[in-house]
Amino acid sequence: xxxxxxxxxxxxxxxxxxxxxxxxxxxxxxxxxxxxxxxxxxxxxxxxxxxxxxxxxxxxxxxxxxxxxxxxxxxxxxxxxxxxxxxxxxxxxxxxxxxxxxxxxxxxxxxxxxxxxxxxxxxxxxxxxxxxxxxxxxxxxxxxxxxxxxxxxxxxxxxxxxxxxxxxxxxxxxxxxxxxxxxxxxxxxxxxxxxxxxxxxxxxxxxxxxxxxxxxxxxxxxxxxxxxxxxxxxxxxxxxxxxxxxxxxxxxxxxxxxxxxxxxxxxxxxxxxxxxxxxxxxxxxxxxxxxxxxxxxxxxxxxxxxxxxxxxxxxxxxxxxxxxxxxxxxxxxxxxxxxxxxxxxxxxxxxxxxx
Ligand code: NAD
Ligand code: GLY
Numbered sequence: 001x002x003x004x005x006x007x008x009x010x011x012x013x014x015x016x017x018x019x020x021x022x023x024x025x026x027x028x029x030x031x032x033x034x035x036x037x038x039x040x041x042x043x044x045x046x047x048x049x050x051x052x053x054x055x056x057x058x059x060x061x062x063x064x065x066x067x068x069x070x071x072x073x074x075x076x077x078x079x080x081x082x083x084x085x086x087x088x089x090x091x092x093x094x095x096x097x098x099x100x101x102x103x104x105x106x107x108x109x110x111x112x113x114x115x116x117x118x119x120x121x122x123x124x125x126x127x128x129x130x131x132x133x134x135x136x137x138x139x140x141x142x143x144x145x146x147x148x149x150x151x152x153x154x155x156x157x158x159x160x161x162x163x164x165x166x167x168x169x170x171x172x173x174x175x176x177x178x179x180x181x182x183x184x185x186x187x188x189x190x191x192x193x194x195x196x197x198x199x200x201x202x203x204x205x206x207x208x209x210x211x212x213x214x215x216x217x218x219x220x221x222x223x224x225x226x227x228x229x230x231x232x233x234x235x236x237x238x239x240x241x242x243x244x245x246x247x248x249x250x251x252x253x254x255x256x257x258x259x260x261x262x263x264x265x266x267x268x269x270x271x272x273x274x275x276x277x278x279x280x281x282x283x284x285x286x287x288x289x290x291x292x293x294x295x296x297x298x299x300x301x302x303x304x305x306x307x308x309x310x311x312x313x314x315x316x317x318x319x320x321x322x323x324x325x326x327x328x329x330x331x332x333x334x335x336x337x338x339x340x341x342x343x344x345x346x347x348x349x350x351x352x353x354x355x
Contacts, residue, residue, distance in 0.1 A: 045100030081111035095120035101127035102134035109140030113155035128178020132226035180269025250275030
C-alpha cells in the first residue's frame, strides 16, 4: 500500500489517501474503518455497480445507483442524493461514500457538503481521472445550462481510497481521458512546488508501455506522483486564490470545447489535451517558450495517441471562455507554459485572442 496525506495548514484539514492494488473485495472493510460504526450511504456509478457491485458487497438498501457521464452531473442527481440521505435519516455524524468516476465523486461530494451543512465524505475513485485528480483536493460541484462546475463547493473528503484494480475495466477511451490529466501534471510539475523531484515526464517516457498495459504497480506509482503534485498545490492554496490555478492548465480552452460540443463528442481529458495543445501554440506565438519545447511536448502527448479534435470557430469558443470561472468582465485567464514543466497565468482580452 502507498500511503499519502493532504495537510492543509490554513484550515487544519488533513486526510489520508491510500493507494492499493489488492482484491477489491477488501474495499468495504477499508471504507468501514473510516466510518467508525456510523450510518452511511453509498453513491455508486451504475457501471461500477454492474461490474463490482457483488464484489464490493454493500446492501441494496444502503446504495444509490446513479447513471454517470457528464450529462448526469446535474441538479436532478444532486437532489436525488440529498433525498436518499434524508430517507435514510442520515444525521450530521454520518457519512456519504462515493464510488465511481469524477462525475459521481463531484456530485456526491457536493451533496455531502450541503447535507446538514456538511457530513463526512469518502472518495473511492474508479477512473484514472478521478484517481489522479478529481478525488483529491475538495472541489465538488455540478454542471448547469450556463456552464460546467458553476455551482459547487470546496469540501475536503475524510479519506480517499484508491485501488488500481478498478482501472482494469475502464474502456480505452476513459483510460486515455485520465492520461490527459496525467500529461497535464507533467507540464506543470515544477510550478507545483513539491518538495520532492518526481520527474513525471521521465516516468511517462520510461514506462509508456507499462502504463498502457495498465500494470498495477506502474499505475499505482503514476497515481502517486500525480497526487503528490496535486496535494503540494492544494496544501498551499486550497481555495484557488492563486497557485491552484495552475491545475487548470489546458482547461480554459478545454472547457469551451466540451461546452461547444455539448459534452457529447469528447471526454473531459480529450478536451484538456486539446487545451494543452492550444496553450503551447499560444505560448509560442507570445514568445514565452521556444519551438523546441513545443516539439518536446508534442512528443510526450503523442505517446498516448489521444483522439484528435477538429478546429472549432475561435469566436464561438471565446464567447464560452468568457463564462469561465477565472474570467473577468474584460479578460480571460490562460495558464501557459513558460519553461520546461513550468507554467504561469496570463490574462488575454477577447481582441487579443481573436487576433
Ligand atoms: P465519469 O465519472 O463520467 O466516468 C467515466 C465513465 O467511466 C463512466 O461511463 C463510468 O460509468 C465509467 N467507469 C467508472 N469507473 C469505471 C470502472 N472502474 N470500470 C469501467 N467503467 C468505469 O468521468 P471521469 O472522467 O471519471 O470524470 C470526469 C468528471 O470529473 C468531469 O465532470 C470533471 O469536471 C470532473 N473533474 C473534477 C475535478 C475536481 O477537482 N473535482 C478534477 C477533474 C475533473
Ligand atoms: N482539477 C483542478 C483542481 O482541482 O483545482
